[in-house]
Amino acid sequence: MKMRNVLDPFQAIADPSRRQILMMLAKDKQSINSLAGNFEMSRPAVSKHVRVLYEAGLIQIKDQGRERLCELHEDGFDEIKNWLIFFDQFWKGKLQNLEQLLNQRANKNEND
Amino acid sequence: MQRDLVIKWFFPHPAEKVWECLTTPELISQWLMKNDFKPIVGHKFQFHTRPIPKMGFDGIVYCEVLEIIPDKKLVYTWQGGPKPGVIRLDTVLTWTLTPGAEGTTLLLEHTGFKGLQNYLTSIFLERGWKKNVARRFTKILESR
Numbered sequence: 001m002k003m004r005n006v007l008d009p010f011q012a013i014a015d016p017s018r019r020q021i022l023m024m025l026a027k028d029k030q031s032i033n034s035l036a037g038n039f040e041m042s043r044p045a046v047s048k049h050v051r052v053l054y055e056a057g058l059i060q061i062k063d064q065g066r067e068r069l070c071e072l073h074e075d076g077f078d079e080i081k082n083w084l085i086f087f088d089q090f091w092k093g094k095l096q097n098l099e100q101l102l103n104q105r106a107n108k109n110e111n112d
Numbered sequence: 113m114q115r116d117l118v119i120k121w122f123f124p125h126p127a128e129k130v131w132e133c134l135t136t137p138e139l140i141s142q143w144l145m146k147n148d149f150k151p152i153v154g155h156k157f158q159f160h161t162r163p164i165p166k167m168g169f170d171g172i173v174y175c176e177v178l179e180i181i182p183d184k185k186l187v188y189t190w191q192g193g194p195k196p197g198v199i200r201l202d203t204v205l206t207w208t209l210t211p212g213a214e215g216t217t218l219l220l221e222h223t224g225f226k227g228l229q230n231y232l233t234s235i236f237l238e239r240g241w242k243k244n245v246a247r248r249f250t251k252i253l254e255s256r
Contacts, residue, residue, distance in 0.1 A: 008200060082167055083167065083201065084117060086164075086167065087117055087222055088117060088119070091117070091119050091220055091222065092119065094143060094144050095119065095121045095218070095220070097142070097143035097144070098121075098123075098130075098133055098143040098144075099121070099123060100143070101133055101139065101142055101143045102123055102125045102129060102130065102133060103125075105129065105133075106125060106129070
């Protein structure tokens with residue numbers, strides 16, 4: 001089994017064809033050949049997209065007989081998920097600070 | 113596809129007061145982070161905070177002011193990474209203020225996580241992966 005994470009996952013998912021590949025792999029693991037059957041583009045072009053997803057750590061590739069099977073790699077999505085979850089909490093906390101600051105300043109003006 | 117994190121917040125205060133807190137460096141540092149913001153389109157500034165090595169973030173947010181409509185709208189870039197010169201997080205913050213009779217509604221949009229919500233959500237739902245994370249994730253997306 002091969003797995004790497006050298007490419008920015010955000011960049012990897014920015015491309016619509018690659019998102020489509022991920023969606024297909026979400027249903028079931030597939031060989032590069034069977035993936036290519038779903039696209040108008042050439043097999044080498046599909047293979048290139050697969051490579052990018054693999055280098056971003058979003059999929060795994062296993063050799064099975066003569067076929068190369070692609071499969072989603074769950075941990076690869078963690079960076080994206082983590083940032084979204086992180087910022088959701090982060091901003092809610094900061095907006096609470098802002099609310100406090102606004103209240104303080106309004107009270108201060110009243111007392112002036 | 114670009115709208116990723118959207119948070120709405122209501123303040124029982126006039127829009128000008130909220131705007132003041134969004135655009136005055138001393139005030140920004142009181143509720144958000146230390147900064148050298150200036151309300152000038154094209155101005156480049158930074159926020160400084162604690163690094164989060166686990167997430168490949170060195171504690172410096174690099175920003176550039178993109179748009180200013182006084183008391184209404186403020187847009188700036190929000191970039192960060194593990195070390196100077198390496199940007200992993202390339203996003204945009206949009207603050208929109210809507211005045212009302214009782215106060216101001218602030219809409220915060222943190223975008224540019226490059227269009228992942230729809231298909232990622234369905235991936236999680238379809239696979240039933242890490243149920244907890246999927247739920248939290250979906251919740252974030254639904255709060256848009």
